[in-house]
Amino acid sequence: MKSKALGLKPLFVVALAAACAGASAADHEVSIEKYAFSPVELRVRAGDTVTWVNNEKRVSHSVLFIGRSEESERFFPGERWSRAFPEAGRYEYRCGPHPEMLGVVIVED
Numbered sequence: 001m002k003s004k005a006l007g008l009k010p011l012f013v014v015a016l017a018a019a020c021a022g023a024s025a026a027d028h029e030v031s032i033e034k035y036a037f038s039p040v041e042l043r044v045r046a047g048d049t050v051t052w053v054n055n056e057k058r059v060s061h062s063v064l065f066i067g068r069s070e071e072s073e074r075f076f077p078g079e080r081w082s083r084a085f086p087e088a089g090r091y092e093y094r095c096g097p098h099p100e101m102l103g104v105v106i107v108e109d
């Protein structure tokens with residue numbers, strides 16, 4: 001019994017180490033300036049985090065995910081808002097108060 005349990009342990013440790021190595025999440029930034037997101041299209045890996053930074057002089061913006069009923073708070077010049085993307089998919093978004101401001105985060109496995 002005891003030796004069997006110990007025998008499984010190294011395999012578990014290896015699997016855990018592999019999972020951790022694959023989960024090295026990265027941080028990405030999207031700048032908001034002159035009523036535009038930059039970059040407009042951002043590709044990230046599942047588990048990464050994206051931070052939108054308001055680099056305007058005066059105006060506040062939000063990040064509203066189209067078809068997902070999810071919107072950030074409005075954030076003002078100098079402020080930022082972050083969201084993690086644990087699941088792969090295409091996340092199209094716009095600014096809440098300025099619908100002409102469009103962007104997309106493409107999350108790959």
Ligand SMILES: [Cu+2]
Nearest residue numbers: 061062095098
């Ligand atoms: Cu806006």
